[in-house]
Amino acid sequence: MLNSLTLIFFCQLMGELTVTAFGLSLPGPVLGMMLLFAVLLWRGGVPRELAQVGDALLSNLSLLFVPAGVGIMAHFGLLRHDWFPLSVAILCSTLATIAVTSGTMVAINRLQAPRPAGTRDSGDESDG
Amino acid sequence: MADFRDVWVYLSATPLLHLTLTLMAFQAGNWLYRRSGLNPILNPVLVAILILISVLMVTGTKYETYFAGAQFVHFLLGPATVALAIPLYRQFAHVRRSAAAILASLLVGSVTAATSAVGIAWIMGADRLSVISIAPKSVTAPVAMGLAKQLGGLPSLTAILVILTGIVGAMVGPLLLNLLRVRDWQARGFAIGIASHGIGTARALQVNEVAGAFSGLAMGLNAIATSILLPLAWKLVFG
Numbered sequence: 001m002l003n004s005l006t007l008i009f010f011c012q013l014m015g016e017l018t019v020t021a022f023g024l025s026l027p028g029p030v031l032g033m034m035l036l037f038a039v040l041l042w043r044g045g046v047p048r049e050l051a052q053v054g055d056a057l058l059s060n061l062s063l064l065f066v067p068a069g070v071g072i073m074a075h076f077g078l079l080r081h082d083w084f085p086l087s088v089a090i091l092c093s094t095l096a097t098i099a100v101t102s103g104t105m106v107a108i109n110r111l112q113a114p115r116p117a118g119t120r121d122s123g124d125e126s127d128g
Numbered sequence: 129m130a131d132f133r134d135v136w137v138y139l140s141a142t143p144l145l146h147l148t149l150t151l152m153a154f155q156a157g158n159w160l161y162r163r164s165g166l167n168p169i170l171n172p173v174l175v176a177i178l179i180l181i182s183v184l185m186v187t188g189t190k191y192e193t194y195f196a197g198a199q200f201v202h203f204l205l206g207p208a209t210v211a212l213a214i215p216l217y218r219q220f221a222h223v224r225r226s227a228a229a230i231l232a233s234l235l236v237g238s239v240t241a242a243t244s245a246v247g248i249a250w251i252m253g254a255d256r257l258s259v260i261s262i263a264p265k266s267v268t269a270p271v272a273m274g275l276a277k278q279l280g281g282l283p284s285l286t287a288i289l290v291i292l293t294g295i296v297g298a299m300v301g302p303l304l305l306n307l308l309r310v311r312d313w314q315a316r317g318f319a320i321g322i323a324s325h326g327i328g329t330a331r332a333l334q335v336n337e338v339a340g341a342f343s344g345l346a347m348g349l350n351a352i353a354t355s356i357l358l359p360l361a362w363k364l365v366f367g
Binding site: 005008009011012015016025026027028029030032033034035036037040041046050051053054055057058061062063064065066067068069070071072073074075078079081082084085086087088089090091092093094095096097098099100101102103104105106108109112 | 185210228355
């Protein structure tokens with residue numbers, strides 16, 4: 001367990017250090033995630049112990065943003081001022097994103113399909 | 129027996145009180161969420177935040193005092209972000225199979241999610257802080273909060289906006305996809321994952337395994353794509 005925790009912390013530390021040292025604009029932990037991903041690709045699998053630690057961290061992921069979320073209590077004024085534009089932005093932007101993303105994927109899959117689109121059974125799991 | 133006030137003074141000075149309160153509020157939120165049959169609108173995080181804000185306001189506790197205890201939970205956000213590499217790796221086999229479609233949808237989706245949110249909020253006259261904080265709203269919360277901090281927004285506001293985005297995506301997304309007649313489970317899952325991260329993914333998993341896998345994949349890839357693209361675009365446009 002300690003090995004895996006050390007690996008995770010080490011990846012984060014490397015990510016934060018690299019971001020600071022080179023003045024990169026992405027968050028350090030994201031670079032740490034890419035580093036761990038590279039380690040997994042290189043190893044060709046997820047060691048069982050690492051999987052256990054990772055799953056324990058991620059199974060309660062949403063708990064981890066509670067403390068920061070409570071911080072909104074210091075910004076009620078901003079919320080009162082902006083709740084309407086923010087609500088509209090969330091609703092419209094989320095729907096637009098879903099429509100555009102699914103549309104792109106369906107279109108490209110259709111372009112790449114070896115047979116005419118009509119004969120293809122979408123929802124099929126087979127390759128192609 | 130000690131006076132209640134002495135006990136309170138002692139308790140509020142240790143990190144244990146607010147740490148325990150945070151866990152209890154979250155458990156209460158989870159309980160309610162399960163009782164409701166996993167209804168996305170009773171999101172456990174939102175419920176926990178509401179409970180905690182009420183408790184802090186009633187007891188007249190400052191956020192800084194609360195955070196001194198809760199920071200031990202908050203700290204784990206970084207390691208948890210790193211650990212997202214594990215589910216991403218597990219879903220990665222899918223990428224090799226349909227790389228072109230995935231890459232194109234990822235880029236289009238990631239850019240749409242950020243630009244449309246920023247554009248709408250800005251046109252409707254939202255405060256600059258709000259506009260920055262909504263930019264990463266479709267990215268999984270730990271990463272989105274990191275991005276908000278990086279861009280000069282409010283991570284706390286971003287956390288709330290991210291959760292609301294997840295709820296909207298999970299509740300309205302499947303209806304929209306039915307309306308658009310998207311029947312391919314891969315495309316359905318991927319779109320939900322790009323737009324509404326983990327909350328959407330949880331919903332997709334309840335419906336279909338393939339959709340769930342593609343949703344999880346989309347969430348991980350979007351975290352990386354937005355982390356790279358958003359700060360660069362921000363520098364170009366507003367820098």
